[in-house]
Amino acid sequence: MSKVTMAYFLNSLVNNDSRYLMCFQLFLERSSEHQCMKDFIHQQLPHILDSVGDGKSDLNVIGVGSGAGEIDLEMLSVLHQKHPGLMVDMEVVDPSSLQLHSYRDLVSKKPDLDYVKFTWNEMTSSEFEERWQLKRSTKKADFIHMIQMLYYVKDPGATISFFQSLLNKNGKLLIILVSGESGWGKLWQSYKDQLCCTDISQCVTTGDIKNLLSTKGVNFHSYELPSQMDISECFIEGDEKGELLLDFLTEVQDFSKTASPELKDGVLDLLRHPDCSVQSNGKVIFNNTLEAIVIEQLN
Numbered sequence: 001m002s003k004v005t006m007a008y009f010l011n012s013l014v015n016n017d018s019r020y021l022m023c024f025q026l027f028l029e030r031s032s033e034h035q036c037m038k039d040f041i042h043q044q045l046p047h048i049l050d051s052v053g054d055g056k057s058d059l060n061v062i063g064v065g066s067g068a069g070e071i072d073l074e075m076l077s078v079l080h081q082k083h084p085g086l087m088v089d090m091e092v093v094d095p096s097s098l099q100l101h102s103y104r105d106l107v108s109k110k111p112d113l114d115y116v117k118f119t120w121n122e123m124t125s126s127e128f129e130e131r132w133q134l135k136r137s138t139k140k141a142d143f144i145h146m147i148q149m150l151y152y153v154k155d156p157g158a159t160i161s162f163f164q165s166l167l168n169k170n171g172k173l174l175i176i177l178v179s180g181e182s183g184w185g186k187l188w189q190s191y192k193d194q195l196c197c198t199d200i201s202q203c204v205t206t207g208d209i210k211n212l213l214s215t216k217g218v219n220f221h222s223y224e225l226p227s228q229m230d231i232s233e234c235f236i237e238g239d240e241k242g243e244l245l246l247d248f249l250t251e252v253q254d255f256s257k258t259a260s261p262e263l264k265d266g267v268l269d270l271l272r273h274p275d276c277s278v279q280s281n282g283k284v285i286f287n288n289t290l291e292a293i294v295i296e297q298l299n
């Protein structure tokens with residue numbers, strides 16, 4: 001009797017913009033992701049932005065992978081408080097038309113942004129880089145941020161180098177990603193090869209970025225942003241929201257339905273393991289700790 005082996009094809013979540021957005025929105029609702037960023041923005045960022053824009057009449061800012069803009073606008077308000085008289089030229093770079101639409105919608109509802117001129121670039125960071133080089137632009141930036149986006153580029157090191165090369169004197173490049181010590185870091189240590197199946201969905205943590213910068217001799221500061229995510233629904237078989245959260249955690253479309261039983265069991269076991277989560281009041285709380293890395297252009 002011949003043995004039939006089932007093949008399991010995992011499709012990356014990033015190939016499905018609308019499902020990705022549904023998953024990301026639910027992730028934001030179930031986690032303290034944006035709250036921990038806002039705490040960082042109000043407690044640490046004002047000091048980080050202290051020397052940005054010294055002696056200038058306007059500021060150039062680039063947001064890479066800005067999404068729906070909620071965090072960008074929070075940072076712009078801090079920048080404005082620091083430098084109330086300065087106009088801001090803001091380049092927004094994101095390939096998702098859905099996200100850019102939400103961002104523009106948010107901007108249209110805020111009456112107090114008349115100090116900002118937005119330029120919308122519906123494209124990936126590498127397309128932005130190509131255009132920049134074609135234009136032979138000599139424009140420099142005072143503040144560049146990449147919040148939770150370096151997972152989606154082919155070569156995170158090259159992307160950082162390019163944007164670092166655009167910094168003005170005293171300019172700052174802010175990167176936020178999950179920490180190597182987070183549940184994400186532990187999940188990827190065990191399942192990177194089986195989950196991150198495309199070169200546009202990398203399992204990169206701040207641990208990797210810090211190693212890379214140290215190897216290149218680039219100075220940086222880092223800040224831990226403690227954060228949690230309630231993943232209890234992932235353990236209710238057939239739960240629709242649990243499935244969306246699992247897709248987001250694994251970056252695989254329909255993970256529950258398309259992963260092999262062994263992979264699914266292994267991932268679920270690890271997600272509730274103390275390496276990744278704590279159990280509290282009957283809930284499974286995943287360690288979503290982030291880390292901010294700040295690179296400064298000194299000259």
Ligand SMILES: C[S@@+](CC[C@H](N)C(=O)[O-])C[C@H]1O[C@@H](n2cnc3c(N)ncnc32)[C@H](O)[C@@H]1O
Pocket residue numbers: 024064065066067068069071093094095096099123124125126146147148149152153
């Ligand atoms: C996890 S979301 C983060 C959004 C926002 N920065 C935040 O923290 O709320 C990742 C964003 O990166 C964008 N993105 C994906 N691939 C990208 C690329 N190659 N270059 C620039 N942005 C990209 C996505 O469209 C999405 O808006």
